[in-house]
Amino acid sequence: MKTRLYTPGPTMVPEQVSLEMAAPIIHHRTPEFSKVLQSCHEGLQYLFQTKNPVLMLTCSGTGAMEGAVVSVLSRSTLTLVVRGGKFGERWGEICAAYGVPFVPLDVPWGESVTAEQLEEALVANPGVRAVCLTQSETSTGALNDIKALAAVVKKRNALCLVDSITGCGVHELRVDEWGIDVAVTGSQKGLMLPPGLAFAALSDEAWEAVKRTDLPSYYLSFAKHRKSWEKTTTPWTPAITLLTGLARALEMIRSEGLEKLWERHQTMAEAMRQAVRTLGLPLFPRVPANVQTVIALPDGLDYSRLSKQLFNVYGMKTAGGQDQLTGKILRVAHLGYLDDGDIVAGVSFLERALADVGWKVNSGEAVAAAQRVLSRTPAAQ
Amino acid sequence: MKTRLYTPGPTMVPEQVSLEMAAPIIHHRTPEFSKVLQSCHEGLQYLFQTKNPVLMLTCSGTGAMEGAVVSVLSRSTLTLVVRGGKFGERWGEICAAYGVPFVPLDVPWGESVTAEQLEEALVANPGVRAVCLTQSETSTGALNDIKALAAVVKKRNALCLVDSITGCGVHELRVDEWGIDVAVTGSQKGLMLPPGLAFAALSDEAWEAVKRTDLPSYYLSFAKHRKSWEKTTTPWTPAITLLTGLARALEMIRSEGLEKLWERHQTMAEAMRQAVRTLGLPLFPRVPANVQTVIALPDGLDYSRLSKQLFNVYGMKTAGGQDQLTGKILRVAHLGYLDDGDIVAGVSFLERALADVGWKVNSGEAVAAAQRVLSRTPAAQ
Numbered sequence: 001m002k003t004r005l006y007t008p009g010p011t012m013v014p015e016q017v018s019l020e021m022a023a024p025i026i027h028h029r030t031p032e033f034s035k036v037l038q039s040c041h042e043g044l045q046y047l048f049q050t051k052n053p054v055l056m057l058t059c060s061g062t063g064a065m066e067g068a069v070v071s072v073l074s075r076s077t078l079t080l081v082v083r084g085g086k087f088g089e090r091w092g093e094i095c096a097a098y099g100v101p102f103v104p105l106d107v108p109w110g111e112s113v114t115a116e117q118l119e120e121a122l123v124a125n126p127g128v129r130a131v132c133l134t135q136s137e138t139s140t141g142a143l144n145d146i147k148a149l150a151a152v153v154k155k156r157n158a159l160c161l162v163d164s165i166t167g168c169g170v171h172e173l174r175v176d177e178w179g180i181d182v183a184v185t186g187s188q189k190g191l192m193l194p195p196g197l198a199f200a201a202l203s204d205e206a207w208e209a210v211k212r213t214d215l216p217s218y219y220l221s222f223a224k225h226r227k228s229w230e231k232t233t234t235p236w237t238p239a240i241t242l243l244t245g246l247a248r249a250l251e252m253i254r255s256e257g258l259e260k261l262w263e264r265h266q267t268m269a270e271a272m273r274q275a276v277r278t279l280g281l282p283l284f285p286r287v288p289a290n291v292q293t294v295i296a297l298p299d300g301l302d303y304s305r306l307s308k309q310l311f312n313v314y315g316m317k318t319a320g321g322q323d324q325l326t327g328k329i330l331r332v333a334h335l336g337y338l339d340d341g342d343i344v345a346g347v348s349f350l351e352r353a354l355a356d357v358g359w360k361v362n363s364g365e366a367v368a369a370a371q372r373v374l375s376r377t378p379a380a381q
Numbered sequence: 382m383k384t385r386l387y388t389p390g391p392t393m394v395p396e397q398v399s400l401e402m403a404a405p406i407i408h409h410r411t412p413e414f415s416k417v418l419q420s421c422h423e424g425l426q427y428l429f430q431t432k433n434p435v436l437m438l439t440c441s442g443t444g445a446m447e448g449a450v451v452s453v454l455s456r457s458t459l460t461l462v463v464r465g466g467k468f469g470e471r472w473g474e475i476c477a478a479y480g481v482p483f484v485p486l487d488v489p490w491g492e493s494v495t496a497e498q499l500e501e502a503l504v505a506n507p508g509v510r511a512v513c514l515t516q517s518e519t520s521t522g523a524l525n526d527i528k529a530l531a532a533v534v535k536k537r538n539a540l541c542l543v544d545s546i547t548g549c550g551v552h553e554l555r556v557d558e559w560g561i562d563v564a565v566t567g568s569q570k571g572l573m574l575p576p577g578l579a580f581a582a583l584s585d586e587a588w589e590a591v592k593r594t595d596l597p598s599y600y601l602s603f604a605k606h607r608k609s610w611e612k613t614t615t616p617w618t619p620a621i622t623l624l625t626g627l628a629r630a631l632e633m634i635r636s637e638g639l640e641k642l643w644e645r646h647q648t649m650a651e652a653m654r655q656a657v658r659t660l661g662l663p664l665f666p667r668v669p670a671n672v673q674t675v676i677a678l679p680d681g682l683d684y685s686r687l688s689k690q691l692f693n694v695y696g697m698k699t700a701g702g703q704d705q706l707t708g709k710i711l712r713v714a715h716l717g718y719l720d721d722g723d724i725v726a727g728v729s730f731l732e733r734a735l736a737d738v739g740w741k742v743n744s745g746e747a748v749a750a751a752q753r754v755l756s757r758t759p760a761a762q
Contacts, residue, residue: 003405010406010621021622022403024384025391025575027698058577059440060617063600097599188618194406196439196577196620216597218478219444236441237569239577239620240391241402317408 003315006346008138008166008292010188010195011336013245014252017192021245028240034232036247041232043250046258047168047191048183048201050175055200055225056246058239061165061186062090063220064198068161068182069094070215071222072130072206079130080105080121080158082113086139086322087163091132098215103128109324110140112287115148122156130159130181135167139322141294141331142285143171147178154179159206165189166291169253170265170335181206187242189291190261192249192336196239263377265290268334268343271373275347275366276332279354284329292319292333301359303327309356314349340374384696387727389519389547389673391569391576392717394626395633398573402626409621415613417628422610424631427639428549428572429564429582431556436581436606437627439620442546442567443471444601445579449542449563450475451596452603453511453587460511461486461502461539463494467520467703468544472513479596484509490705491521493668496529503537511540516548520703522675522712523666524552528559535560540587546570547672549580550634551646551716562587568623570672571642573630573717577620644758646671649715649724652754656728656747657713660735665710673700673714682740684708690737695730721755 005012026032037056044054057064069091073079079100081092084107095102105121107113113133122128131153135146146162153160159181164173168183169190175183180203187197200222202210210223218224224235253261269290273283276293284296297303303320307330310316319331332350334343347370355361386393407413418437425435438445450472454460460481462473465488476483486502488494494514503509512534516527527543534541542563545554549564550571556564561584568578581603583591591604599605605616634642650671654664657674665677678684684701688711691697700712713731715724728751736742 003407005406005408007408009618010408013406018403018405021575022399024399025386025394026384027386027388027391027700028576029700030698059444059600060619062617063440066600094599098597186618188621194402194620194622195409195618196623216479218475219440219447219601236443237390237567237576238441239575239623240569241575242577242620317411319408319410 001315003317004342004345005317006332006334007317007319008189008331008333008335009186011192011333012338013194014192014249014337017245017248020248021241023244025240028234028237033240036244037232039247040243040250041229043247043254044199046254047250048175049173049177050201052202052204053226053229055222055229056234056238056243057198057200057220057225058196058236059198059220060195061184061198064184064186064200065090065163066094067217067220067222068184068200069100070098070217070220071213072159072161072182072209073100074213074215075099077129078103078125078127079132080125080128081132082107082118082134084111084113084134084140084142085109085137087137087165088134091163110142110285112142112144113149115145115152118149118152122152122158128158130161132161133163135162135164135171135173136289136291138166138291139325140285141288141292143287143289146173146180150178150180159209166335167289169261170291171289172262175201175203187246190335191246193242193245196242197246265335267374267377268338268340269293271343271370272332272334272347274373275350275370278366278369279351279361291335292331295330295332297328297330302357303330305357306330306353309353310349313356314353316346316349340379343370343374382696384698385723385726386698387713387715388698388700389570389712389714389716390567392573392714393719394575395573395630395718398626398629401629402622404625406621409615409618414621417625418613420628421624421631422613424628424635425580427635428631429556430554430558431582433583433585434607434610436603436610437615437619437624438579438581438601438606439577439617440579440601441576442565442579445565445567445581446471446544447475448598448601448603449565449581450481451479451598451601452594453540453542453563453590454481455594455596456480458510459484459506459508460513461506461509462513463488463499463515465492465494465515465521465523466490466518468518468546469515472544491523491666493523493525494530496526496533499530499533503533503539509539511542513542514544516543516545516552516554517670517672519547519672520706521666522669522673524668524670527554527561531559531561540590547716548670550642551672552670553643556582556584568627571716572627574623574626577623578627646716648755648758649719649721650674652724652751653713653715653728655754656731656751659747659750660732660742672716673712676711676713678709678711683738684711686738687711687734690734691730694737695734697727697730721760724751724755
């Protein structure tokens with residue numbers, strides 16, 4: 001059976017990228033590989049919209065979050081951590097592991113934090129010198145408005161750390177223009193690669209903080225990675241094949257263009273959301289990210305039965321809820337290497353699987369609803 | 382041009398493993414992927430000769446070394462670090478980064494540490510509770526006799542940490558039988574995979590130490606990895622494609638059998654060493670590991686010219702010296718996915734490149750010398 005990943009990571013890998021990575025491996029201390037690194041450097045600066053170096057780490061996105069904490073914060077940096085899901089909580093867990101004092105700003109799962117809430121929290125905690133945010137909270141599907149939030153953080157002269165792991169390559173992200181101090185992402189999301197690489201873009205102010213940190217680090221040290229970056233090399237043996245794939249994936253992104261890429265994800269997400277509404281199903285997040293459509297499962301619609309039907313019969317792999325959301329939501333992701341056709345296919349399978357498990361469906365209505373949204377804009381090239 | 386890697390990492394990846402990794406990516410929270418993990422668990426226990434879990438981390442070998450230090454040692458663990466090259470020094474750098482107090486036992490680069498030297502150092506430093514060793518010191522080509530050294534460490538009731546990054550899958554390694562407390566390796570060496578994964582096997586005593594550590598960690602935490610291992614999952618999104626490749630590579634190793642694998646590397650190394658001696662070139666390490674043949678370049682034999690001739694004309698990629706050995710040695714590695722034919726080819730290219738750069742060579746003598754060694758045992762199946 002043909003299977004398709006509608007999951008928020010890993011996402012589908014373009015065939016040409018997979019084959020690039022299957023080519024005979026090259027050594028990493030060669031002019032040939034330096035060219036790959038150079039190409040990745042430029043592509044990542046474009047992706048993050050920054051003039052500063054974007055570090056490439058061999059680890060998962062969590063490793064880059066940890067690298068950010070231990071490289072940019074210090075034992076005395078009072079940090080505000082916005083927690084609206086599993087990944088917001090992760091910032092707090094990493095701070096706790098290293099003894100970085102933090103104040104949580106908790107919003108209910110599914111909600112986004114507003115600029116007003118953040119400002120209030122910063123006024124109430126005037127000692128805060130850093131704020132940890134999540135652009136797309138993958139566990140709930142909620143989008144946080146990083147542009148507005150970063151402006152609040154910068155006004156109070158604190159460092160703004162952003163987990164853009166599922167946001168980057170899907171939603172607008174302008175590191176330099178928006179005043180973001182650290183933005184991190186992983187390879188297996190909008191970058192369309194297998195997992196194993198993570199990336200971090202830092203502002204000049206963040207680089208100054210790197211010089212002052214008193215937290216211990218070695219493998220994930222941003223200082224060590226920066227030093228190697230300057231010489232177009234890496235501090236440790238990197239995931240060579242994933243980096244050759246990255247160079248290729250970044251070429252695809254540059255060729256599409258960031259504005260078009262963001263627009264494509266916007267259109268695909270709107271189409272899927274419209275289809276879900278047509279099916280009579282509620283969306284879980286109040287302000288949904290374009291990364292995935294998160295359905296709040298009504299009584300009588302069993303997650304396990306539905307997701308198994310989708311995968312076993314239609315080859316459509318979706319994700320469920322984690323922690324407190326286990327069994328309560330279905331996550332249909334649409335980021336990375338997908339086009340309009342994949343959206344129509346996904347809606348079609350969703351319609352049929354819902355009917356299979358006894359949900360009342362007027363066959364074709366959701367597909368038609370998605371189709372009307374998709375037809376508003378020309379198909380992506 | 383056909384190129385061949387005679388480098389101590391990355392090493393050549395078998396075509397069937399590359400193609401396995403190029404297959405459509407699967408999600409990591411599925412029964413399908415659990416089977417991959419289960420197969421890796423079993424294969425790694427065989428490779429390390431241990432009944433305990435072998436952790437799989439998404440990072441380079443250095444990340445696993447750091448994971449070992451921060452998970453198994455503590456701020457008060459006085460540690461003896463044997464330093465006979467760049468990688469022995471790395472143990473010390475990691476200890477220093479986390480404030481683990483350590484006593485260095487320095488041996489000249491190219492030398493191996495003896496059981497007597499180690500015993501003496503432990504007698505002189507009775508407070509030592511852990512010892513960091515390097516099986517195959519990749520920067521010099523020296524082999525350390527881990528079986529004998531671990532026995533000395535265990536007699537003094539200290540923890541024995543072994544960097545087996547280039548040793549594992551080449552030299553005999555028996556974690557349980559030899560009383561090793563932590564052994565680590567990376568994917569891009571004897572395991573024939575691209576870089577991006579690292580592994581760690583721990584003794585029961587080491588697992589007890591994990592419970593007591595007061596050092597901070599998160600992404601590389603062995604405690605977190607162990608907890609997930611028990612559930613046949615991973616704490617973070619792992620390098621999925623590399624793990625599917627690992628399952629395949631471990632199958633190849635199990636099918637060859639460890640004893641035959643060690644013997645193959647022994648034969649290949651002896652053949653290359655004999656060829657090098659025939660060429661009138663001295664070996665650098667006193668006790669050479671079977672990982673690579675490290676040539677001490679005599680006056681008049683320029684590293685840069687020779688290595689470029691080897692690569693540009695014959696497609697033979699070798700490695701040079703690092704740090705104090707820059708320009709002084711040529712490293713011809715022969716580990717992983719190589720057979721007798723690759724050794725003969727390598728010797729042939731080495732002969733010809735040497736002649737090209739003006740070294741006096743009796744054409745065919747070195748190839749014949751290698752051939753005589755290889756012919757003593759049947760070709761590997």
